[in-house]
Amino acid sequence: MKNVLKWIGIVLGTLIGIILIVGVTMFALGTARMNKTYDFPPSNIELPTDQASLEFGKHRVETLCAGCHGADLSGIEKWFNAGPLGTIDSANLTSGEGGFGREAQSTEDYVRAIRHGIDPEGKSLFMPAVTSTSHLSDEDLGAIIAYLKTIPPVDHTTNGKNFKPLALILYTAGVIAPLPVEVVSHETHVSAPERTASVEYGEYLVNTNDCHVCHGPDLAGGPFPDPTITKISPNLTPGGELAGWTEEQFINTIRTGVTPGGHNLDPEFMPWKDYRLFYDEELQAIWLYLQSLPKLPQWTK
Numbered sequence: 001m002k003n004v005l006k007w008i009g010i011v012l013g014t015l016i017g018i019i020l021i022v023g024v025t026m027f028a029l030g031t032a033r034m035n036k037t038y039d040f041p042p043s044n045i046e047l048p049t050d051q052a053s054l055e056f057g058k059h060r061v062e063t064l065c066a067g068c069h070g071a072d073l074s075g076i077e078k079w080f081n082a083g084p085l086g087t088i089d090s091a092n093l094t095s096g097e098g099g100f101g102r103e104a105q106s107t108e109d110y111v112r113a114i115r116h117g118i119d120p121e122g123k124s125l126f127m128p129a130v131t132s133t134s135h136l137s138d139e140d141l142g143a144i145i146a147y148l149k150t151i152p153p154v155d156h157t158t159n160g161k162n163f164k165p166l167a168l169i170l171y172t173a174g175v176i177a178p179l180p181v182e183v184v185s186h187e188t189h190v191s192a193p194e195r196t197a198s199v200e201y202g203e204y205l206v207n208t209n210d211c212h213v214c215h216g217p218d219l220a221g222g223p224f225p226d227p228t229i230t231k232i233s234p235n236l237t238p239g240g241e242l243a244g245w246t247e248e249q250f251i252n253t254i255r256t257g258v259t260p261g262g263h264n265l266d267p268e269f270m271p272w273k274d275y276r277l278f279y280d281e282e283l284q285a286i287w288l289y290l291q292s293l294p295k296l297p298q299w300t301k
Contacts, residue, residue, distance in 0.1 A: 023169055030168030037122035038181055041188050043111050045138050047146040057147030059277070060140060064209055067274040068129065069093050074154035080126075082228045085167040085176075088126055089158035093148055098157030101148065110145045115187075117180035126161040128213060128225055130180035135207045137192035177225060197281045202289025205282055209275070211236070219290070221299040224269065231269060232299065239295040250290075251283045 048054070061073070070076050073093040080088035095101030104110055109120045117130035136144070163171075170176045193200040206212070206219070214233045216222030221235040234240055241259075242250065249260045257265040257272045265272045278286075 023165075026169045026172040027165050030172040033171070033179070033182075034124060034163070034168070036124065038116065038118050038124070039122055040112070040116050040118075040186050042108050043115065043138065043141075043188050045107060045111055045142045045145070047107060047142050047149070049146070053143045054147050054150065056140075057143035057145070059279075060144050061147055063274050063277050064129070064133070065093065065144075067271045072154050073148070073151055074099070074156040075158040077158060080226065082167075082226065084164060085170070085227070086161070086163040087159075088161045091125075091127075091160070092154065092156045092158055094151055094154045094156075095149075096153035097155040099153065099155075101151075101153070107145055110148065111141065114141060114144070115184075115190075117184065124179045124181045127180060129210055131184055131213060132208050132210045134180070134184040134186070135190060135204070137190050137204075140192060140208070141190075176227065195281070197284035197288065199285070199288045199292045201282075202285035202287070202292075205278075205286050206289055210271075214269070216299055218296060219293060220296040223301075229269070232301075233269070235296065235298040236290050237293040237296045238291060239297050242290060243295070247284065247287045250287045251280070254278065254283055 048057075066073065068076065068079060068090045069092075070090070074096065075092035075098075076090045078087045079090040092099040093101060100110075100113070104113075104120060112118045112120065112122075113125060113127070114130070114133045114136065116134070117125050117127055119125055133141075167176060171178075192204050195201060211219065213225055214222070215236050216233070219236040220239065221233045223229075224231060224233060236242060241261075245253075245260055253259050253265070254272055255276045257267065257270075257276075259265070267273050
């Protein structure tokens with residue numbers, strides 16, 4: 001009996017040792033990936049100075065950036081809080097103390113962050129929206145950056161990403177999604193369709209406004225990017241609830257946060273309070289694009 005217990009102890013000790021070695025190795029690999037530096041060709045985007053472009057830049061910032069960076073764009077502490085995985089503060093975009101606007105030395109630093117997901121030193125940013133903002137056209141990106149350079153400075157130092165060892169292990173194992181810098185196309189120049197109520201412009205708006213992040217690559221619904229959220233996002237194709245809506249009902253839902261069936265959209269999961277600021281033609285374009293999609297069933301686990 002003593003020999004049996006001895007061998008059980010040896011086996012268990014060996015297994016624990018192997019698990020520890022694997023864990024340490026995966027942690028080291030995850031840390032190395034997080035600290036990797038990147039370099040991409042400059043886009044040489046010229047910033048507009050006319051009032052119309054600055055107004056459009058403001059509009060894009062209000063619909064695309066404010067939800068994560070705050071109404072004054074000074075960043076949100078613990079914007080992502082996943083307990084044992086760690087926390088992430090969204091960045092202060094202003095030129096105040098602790099702000100990216102003070103850290104950035106050139107327009108290209110903004111482009112690197114928004115289009116490529118890297119900081120001025122070339123290290124990766126944990127900024128999930130880059131999977132969308134990488135699709136922004138040179139014109140739209142220029143307008144956004146030009147506007148950001150005009151916003152009032154706010155002194156607010158945030159702490160960026162603070163991942164715990166478990167998060168780095170799961171990241172290496174592929175349980176946590178890759179960093180945006182690892183998956184986006186890194187195009188040097190991007191163009192966009194004409195700003196009008198069309199299927200093409202609707203697709204562009206969907207691609208640049210985080211819709212795929214929550215509703216899945218084919219917009220048929222899916223899990224939220226935050227692994228601590230167990231909700232499933234709804235199907236936006238004609239195979240989902242929107243099949244019974246009209247354009248007017250779709251626009252009214254985004255404007256009010258209430259569906260035709262009387263369901264209140266939760267702004268924690270669906271940023272309708274930001275999207276309600278879309279122009280009418282933008283919402284019309286998004287509706288036309290969603291209606292053009294194949295009829296797909298709701299995504300399930």
